[in-house]
Amino acid sequence: MHDTYPLLKVSDFPPIKRSHLEVIQVNLGYYCNLSCLHCHVNAGPKRTEMMDRETADYVIEFIQTSGVKTLDLTGGAPELNSQFYYLVEAGKKLGMHIIDRCNLTVLEEPGQEALAEFLAENGIHVVASLPCYLEENVKAQRGKNVYWPSIRGLQKLNQLGYGKAGSGLVLDLVYNPQGPVLPPGQAGLEAAYKNHLSEHFDVVFNSLLVLANLPIQRFGSTLVSRGQFEDYMALLKSSHNDDNLEEVMCRTTISVDYNGYVYDCDFNQMLNMPLTGNALKRRHIQELIEAKLYGLPIATADHCYGCTAGQGSSCGGALS
Numbered sequence: 232m233h234d235t236y237p238l239l240k241v242s243d244f245p246p247i248k249r250s251h252l253e254v255i256q257v258n259l260g261y262y263c264n265l266s267c268l269h270c271h272v273n274a275g276p277k278r279t280e281m282m283d284r285e286t287a288d289y290v291i292e293f294i295q296t297s298g299v300k301t302l303d304l305t306g307g308a309p310e311l312n313s314q315f316y317y318l319v320e321a322g323k324k325l326g327m328h329i330i331d332r333c334n335l336t337v338l339e340e341p342g343q344e345a346l347a348e349f350l351a352e353n354g355i356h357v358v359a360s361l362p363c364y365l366e367e368n369v370k371a372q373r374g375k376n377v378y379w380p381s382i383r384g385l386q387k388l389n390q391l392g393y394g395k396a397g398s399g400l401v402l403d404l405v406y407n408p409q410g411p412v413l414p415p416g417q418a419g420l421e422a423a424y425k426n427h428l429s430e431h432f433d434v435v436f437n438s439l440l441v442l443a444n445l446p447i448q449r450f451g452s453t454l455v456s457r458g459q460f461e462d463y464m465a466l467l468k469s470s471h472n473d474d475n476l477e478e479v480m481c482r483t484t485i486s487v488d489y490n491g492y493v494y495d496c497d498f499n500q501m502l503n504m505p506l507t508g509n510a511l512k513r514r515h516i517q518e519l520i521e522a523k524l525y526g527l528p529i530a531t532a533d534h535c536y537g538c539t540a541g542q543g544s545s546c547g548g549a550l551s
Contacts, residue, residue, distance in 0.1 A: 235451035236502045238460065239533040247476055249495075249527045254484040256303040256497055256546070257282075257290055259312035261489070265334055265373060273448040273501070274307040282489040287314040289491050289516045291321045296520050303484075303546065305332040305497065310346055312489075323353050330356045332405075332546075335384035336377055347384075351391040356401045358440065358546075359385070363406070364427040372409050385434045394436040402436045403548075407444055411454055411463035413470060413541045417441040417549040440548030443467075445537040448501050467536035475543035478550040481529050491516045495529045497546070498537075504530045 260281040263274035294302065302322040309315050309332060322329045331350060338347050350357060361381055362372045369378040385402075392398035404424060408414050421439035428434040444450050446463055454460040481495040485506070492513045494500040505513040507530070543550025 233452040233455040235447055235455065235460070235534075236504075236532070238455075238464075239446070239502070242531060242533040242535070244531045244533060244535045245473070245476060247479065247482065247529045247531065249524050249529060250482040252297060252299050252483060252485065252524055254301040254303055254480070255290070255294060255297075255299050256305060256484055256486045257309075257318065258305050258486065258488050258497060258500060259307065259309040259314055259318075261307045262311055263307040263334070264311065264337060264340055265308070265377065278307065280307075280489050281312050282314045282491075284314060284317070286489070286491040286516075287318055287321075289520075290318065290487060291325075293516050293520050294322070294325060294327065300326075300328055301330065302327045303330040303332070308334055308337045308340075310337050310343060311340065316349070319349075319353055319355065328356065329353070330358055333357050333359045333384075335359050335361065335381040338384040338387060339380050347387050347391055350388075351393065351400055354399060356403070357388060357393060358403045358405060359388075359436075360405045360407075361385075361424075362409070364424050368409060372407070382432050382434065385428070385436070386432065389434060394434075403438045403440055404436050405440045405442060405548075407442050411444070411459045411466070413466065414441040414443055414544070414549075417542065438548070440546075441542070441544070442546070442548065443537045443540060443544035445498050445534050447498060447534055451534075464533060464536070467540045468533075470540035471536055472539055472541065472543065472551065475539040475550045478543060478545070479535075479538050480545035480547065481538075484546075485519075485524070487516050493519060498534055499530055502532065502534065504532065506530070 261274045261278035319329055337343055363369050366378040388402055393400040394402035424439050446454055454463055486494040486497045486500045488500050493506045493516055507514060538544050
């Protein structure tokens with residue numbers, strides 16, 4: 232695995248500061264039943280990092296005191312962590328809008344037979360990764376035996392009401408490019424997804440979120456191995472759009488790792504760039520329970536151009 236941080240840390244990315252906190256994104260650990268090529272977490276079946284109950288309780292305490300309204304659960308496969316159900320139930324009691332970043336195949340994992348029903352019963356907003364609507368492209372990016380479990384997962388969620396008008400159960404899909412290119416326009420691609428999935432599988436969903444691949448962890452290492460890293464960075468920088476700086480997710484989001492340490496975003500977490508911007512002075516969520524984050528500078532490096540290039544990119548899709 233190539234470490235791309237040394238190639239990114241000397242940066243001319245414009246300085247940005249925090250706005251009002253709206254989202255706490257919690258990475259429950261790096262264990263996942265899949266090992267996808269585009270994964271910026273380098274998650275997989277051999278990872279063992281998992282959040283424990285004590286850390287989950289600190290997250291809940293922070294939510295109670297901060298007034299943040301959205302709890303965004305990610306991983307790895309967040310559902311495979313023992314604290315997932317605990318955090319969902321606690322978040323619902325606090326009136327949180329809860330997002331589950333689901334790879335769909337987890338719905339067929341042993342022990343997860345009731346997962347879809349649990350998500351529906353709690354009104355969880357499902358953001359499901361489906362990097363293409365065509366089988367061969369999914370196979371190239373996510374491996375064999377992923378496409379059809381993903382389709383079955385979507386059909387099961389639809390049966391429970393997800394993606395259907397008036398149900399209140401939101402199902403969004405996520406697209407990532409296969410290689411070192413910017414994603415196509417979100418609106419046009421969403422229409423293509425909806426037409427194909429409806430026609431071939433009777434699958435419906437709410438929105439498509441188009442994300443750019445960032446040059447870190449597994450994807451960044453692959454670029455280095457293939458001699459494509461510099462060209463991709465040149466593409467991101469040449470496509471930078473200043474207008475996207477006001478909308479980047481790090482201005483209103485914090486990212487918490489499985490040990491409870493805090494970062495400006497999930498990408499910074501993977502580069503060990505904590506909230507202070509100093510890897511030697513990591514801040515734990517416990518330290519921030521009474522802290523004021525508004526106006527603090529955001530730690531940046533060259534990978535941040537992946538969020539401002541072209542139409543922009545965030546965990547909520549295109550920015551413009």
